[in-house]
Structures are given as structure tokens and as C-alpha cells.
Amino acid sequence: MADIVTKATRESFGEALCELAKTNEDIIVLDADLAGATKTSIFKKEFPERFFDCGIAEGNMICVSAGLASAGKIPVAASFAMFATGRAYEQIRNSVGYPHLNVKIAGSHAGISTGEDGATHQCLEDVALMRTIPGMTVLCPADHYEMKAAAKAAIEHVGPVYIRLGRLAIDSFNDPDTYEFELGKGITLQEGDDITVIATGLVVNECRKACLKLKEEGINVRLINIHTIKPIDRDIVIKAAKETGKIITVEEHNVIGGLGDAVIEVTSEECPVKVRKVGVYDRYGYSGPAWELLEKFGLTETGIADVIREELNK
């Protein structure tokens, strides 16, 4: 097992773009005055002639990307998740999604872990918004190594992709020597038959820690990491529903329209079981240090372990 890398996925993504751009001349990166924060600045430094700052004008940036894609480029448009998917939602729907253009949208500072900036910048709706767009692939990688692999897959995939990036530095848990990323395929991190936890993004490692702890208590949780929220891995969800019954979903997102609902859309059609959603319950966040907020919203190891125990005791 390689050393643990402590890094925000936004940074891993910025590094990955640089590596990919060395062999792929079609990659063009655009930002909306947030290059320093989204970490596309890493790309800008290495490939200034392929970087375009659009200024604080996200709608225009998305449509410029659509035009670039129509001419054969692979544009990566980055901003905070809130503005990339919220402000420019309709541009994404009509100028990227409808013509199914090869645009990659990177939304950083997603989720409550954006921290001190508070509710206006803590995007809790991006996954829901992007899931509604036909043909859009929605990615939410969980650590440094997964982000690197996801970035490569996003560039290689022909069609629109939304990729969710976090601000907070987090520990890696995947082993780069054995890790394999396949678009649309979930990864079982821990086998178990008592109950299933399905998680995405930054909270996956918290779930992993919770599951290890519960194992010591004799509770065998199946833990599934979903890096591709759309198209979701239906098989892995159905198998879990059939084999373990109850499912708990965990995400740093509003429980409306996110991973939890994506899982329920599968179970309700294929194998109805109880699905308990852990996430942000139809409310806004607020300012504070990221880890304190995650704790408050029950999205850390302790909170997640408590919910698992509670569900098993019901």
C-alpha cells in the first residue's frame, strides 16, 4: 500500500489535467476567475496557451465551451459547483446537454465541507441538477487516486461529464497499485451481509472508518463506493438490496436528488428495500470549519456509525 496522500480532490484534478494535457492537445481549460481556488491554476501555469479565463461570467463560459467542443476541442470548464451548475444550469442543459457536446464541467467547493464561506458557496444541489440532464455523466470521486483516474476517464469519454471536486484536503484510502476505475461501476470496499452502506465522495473514507470500527463490534457492513452517480451501477445496488436488505446512503449533498435518490430509483423499481438517506436534509448549510460542519451534519465516522447501529436495531 502506497503512502496516504492528504490532498483536496480539486488539487488532484488540477494535477491530472496537466498530466493528461501532455499527450492530448485537444484539452482546453476555462475558468471563471476562480483558477486559484478550483486549482486549474496548475494547468494555467503549465499550458498558458490552452487556458482561458472567462472572467466572472459562468453562463458565457459554458457556451464558449460548447462552441469549442463543436470544433473538436475537449474543453474543461471549471468554477465553484454552485455557479458552474447553478448559475449556468440552463446553459448546460441547452447548449451542452441537448446537443450532447463533449464538454467537461468541473464543480469545485462542492458540499458542506466548503466551510467558512457559508451557505451561498456550499453547493448541495449540483448532483441533483446535473442528474436531470439527459446523457450527462456525473462523477464524484472520493480521494486523490480516484480523482486522477476519474479525470482520465472523463477526458476519454465522449460526451458531457460533470465532475464534483472538494475544497477540503482529505486522506487517500485507495491503493494506487491495485485501484481500478471503470466508468459507471461501483466499488465494494468491504464485504458484509448485515446491511449495506452506499457512499460517494469525501464521506466514503468516513464510512470506511465507521465500517471498520463496527466490524470490531461484530457488525458486518457491506460498503460500496459510487464514484459514478450517473449512470449508476444498477447491478451492484440490486445485488446489495437482495443480499443485505436495508441500505444506508451517505453523501455530502441535499438528500433531494442526490446519490440517495439515485439508489432509491433503482431499488424501488427492482427490489424495494428500506433506504435510509444520510445527507443534508433539505436545508442550507452555514459558516464554520469544514470538519466541525461535517460533524454537525452527521457526516463523519461517529455519526455514520450511529446511524448504522440504529438501523440494525430497528
Add this chain to the structure above:
Amino acid sequence: MQNTTKLELKKLACKARMGAVEGTFNAKSGHPGGSLSAADIMTYLYFNEMNVDPANPKMKNRDRFVLSKGHCCPSLYAILALKGFFAWDELKNLRHVGSMLQGHPDMNKTPGVDMSTGSLGQGISTACGMALAAKIDNLPYRVYTVLGDGECEEGQVWEAAMFAAHNKLDNLVVIVDQNGLQIDGKVSEVCGIEPLDKKFESFGFEVIKINGHCFDDIEAAFNKAKEVKGKPTAILAATVKGKGVSFMEDQVDWHGKGPNKDEYEKAIAELEAQLKELEGEC
């Protein structure tokens, strides 16, 4: 670039207008007013300005056209049919289920359409992206986009204008079809946009004002635009909404409805008379 005579252009534009009337009549809906006001400009673009090949609609180095005011596609479709991108007969299927001719342009369904548009303000940005791609690759193609004057109320038009000037997109030509009307009434009364020339100038554009129905003006403007270096060009074209069909001219009601049978017959008769007169000039 071809060298179509002015007379030939007038005849083609007249036929394009007939196609727009044909389409909106069969669709029982659509936008004849703006289709007719932009018909001369788009006819000129496809028959005397742009390097396009109907046999190879996706040709890499073709000039690009984006109808930012996507609702005016009935005349664009007619022009594409006249140019040979698809059969004229398709026009009667406008807006029908399964048709290649959608209510607003769809680049994946209609040969010759370079960008899907319809949501106002977005086409000009996509045109900027195409022009930027040409600059990045040092390719010679040019990008043209037609906007409505009401469309200039969209903030994104000005985001795009800033972007175009900042990136020195001198291969981009923005044409504003200034027919003075939008759905809710006169542009000047809904939410005035003037002085539009000064706005584009201050955003870093070369501005050319023309009569959008005069082919001499149109030709001079596009020729001048080719000589402009280091900045984009905006051609502000004064037009008449509904141009060519007497009872549709300058009538806001004809923004977004199809003609009924009587109106259709009257409109086609007027346009046929115009065409006949033009043919008499041969």
C-alpha cells in the same frame, strides 16, 4: 466564396421567405416575423459569403453560422434547402413529430446547422467558442452569428461581447437583426437597448450600421469586416419584421404564430408576384 449576382440573391431571398411561410403554415406555429426580417442577411451569408459544402456539412475548415435568435429558423431552413443541404420538401414537415426540422435549430438533426440554439443569448457565446477554436489552431475559418435586437436584453450577450473583444476574435461577426419588435411589443418600450452602436463600440467591437435588406449594404459590411484586425465586428442591420409580406410587416402579432390558409395563400401570392417581377428583370 461564390459571386452570386444581386438579382440572384434577391430571388433566393424571396424563395427563402416563401419557404418560411410554407413551414410556419404547415406547422400552424413558428416565428414568421423575425424569419422574414433576417432572410436577406442569411441568404447573403450562405450564397455569397460563407465557405460551406452541402455535400460535406461537417467540413473541418468551413465557416460557421450560429442562429443565436434560434426561433427564426424557418427562413434558415429554407436557405439551407436552397443551398442543397436537404430537400425543399422537408420544409412542410417543420415542427412535426419526427421531423429533422425542429422548432428551434438542432445541430444533430439538421444537416448544415452548426449549433443547437433557441435559448436567447447563448448562441453568441457558442460562436465565440468556435472562433476561439479557429484562433487556437490558427485556422482560417470565420464565424457568423445573427442575434435579435430583443435578444440584446440578455446579459449573456454582453458577457460574450466582453469575451470576444478580450480575446481579439476578429474572425467573429455578430449581426443584430434590428427589426425593433419583440414578443411583448416594441423593443424600445419593453426594455430599451439603445444606443446599441455605442454599446458594442464600448465593448471593443468594430461597428457597421446597414440597411439589412440592401444587398449592397450587406456586401460592403461583410467585406469591411474581413479587413478588421484585432477585434470582432458587429453589424447592426436595420430591418423590417415580417419583410416581404405586406400584412406581416412591422406587426408584433406576427412574431410567433403561423398563418392560416387565407393568410398563407395571400402571403405566397405576394411573394410569387415579387419573384415574378424579379425574374422579369433578367
